[in-house]
Amino acid sequence: MAWTELGREAQEANRKDRDRLIGVYIGVLAVILAICGMGGGNASKEATLKNIEATNTWSFFQAKNLRRQVLRAQTEELELWLLKEPQMGESARAAVAAKIAANKQQADQLTSDPASREGLDQLWERGKALEVERDLAMRRDPYFDYGQAMLQIAIVLASVALISSGNMLLFVSAFIGLVGTLLTLNGFFLVVRLPLVG
Numbered sequence: 001m002a003w004t005e006l007g008r009e010a011q012e013a014n015r016k017d018r019d020r021l022i023g024v025y026i027g028v029l030a031v032i033l034a035i036c037g038m039g040g041g042n043a044s045k046e047a048t049l050k051n052i053e054a055t056n057t058w059s060f061f062q063a064k065n066l067r068r069q070v071l072r073a074q075t076e077e078l079e080l081w082l083l084k085e086p087q088m089g090e091s092a093r094a095a096v097a098a099k100i101a102a103n104k105q106q107a108d109q110l111t112s113d114p115a116s117r118e119g120l121d122q123l124w125e126r127g128k129a130l131e132v133e134r135d136l137a138m139r140r141d142p143y144f145d146y147g148q149a150m151l152q153i154a155i156v157l158a159s160v161a162l163i164s165s166g167n168m169l170l171f172v173s174a175f176i177g178l179v180g181t182l183l184t185l186n187g188f189f190l191v192v193r194l195p196l197v198g
Helices: 002-084 090-111 120-164 167-189
Strands: none
Touching: 002 090, 002 120, 002 167, 090 120, 120 167
């Protein structure tokens, strides 16, 4: 009788140890899930923010380009006018020539303005850089989404294994948890590009 009771106590102690370890494992998965959620939220916000910034930059680019085209058209008209009106007085010719020179200078400044970084050349570079940042954030986001799903499934399976004392569910949970963790890490570092994911 004493041996049977000792055996039960040993089984009860093993079960409690197992339950504690599963509880710690679930806690670790929950922490990784929180980090994954934060990473996914940040990637999603970053993609949205960079898309808005890129859109604004391209709108500004288009407005400046339109202004440059108008200046160029006005300059061409003034140059043709000078050719058509040979009898124009010297003071009028000088005024038109000054306007042509001012238009060309302004068109050049619209094309490239390193001081303000708002010339068309600089806006083009900025728009392209923002698109690269947006695309990078968009590539990261799906890994976090799939990582969250895997981690949540792993937590549920570990919880069921805790209640049912089933070891097979615990192994499946560990595998799915590992996949979720790897997907989360890949969301941050983009070490591997998986087809159909990112």
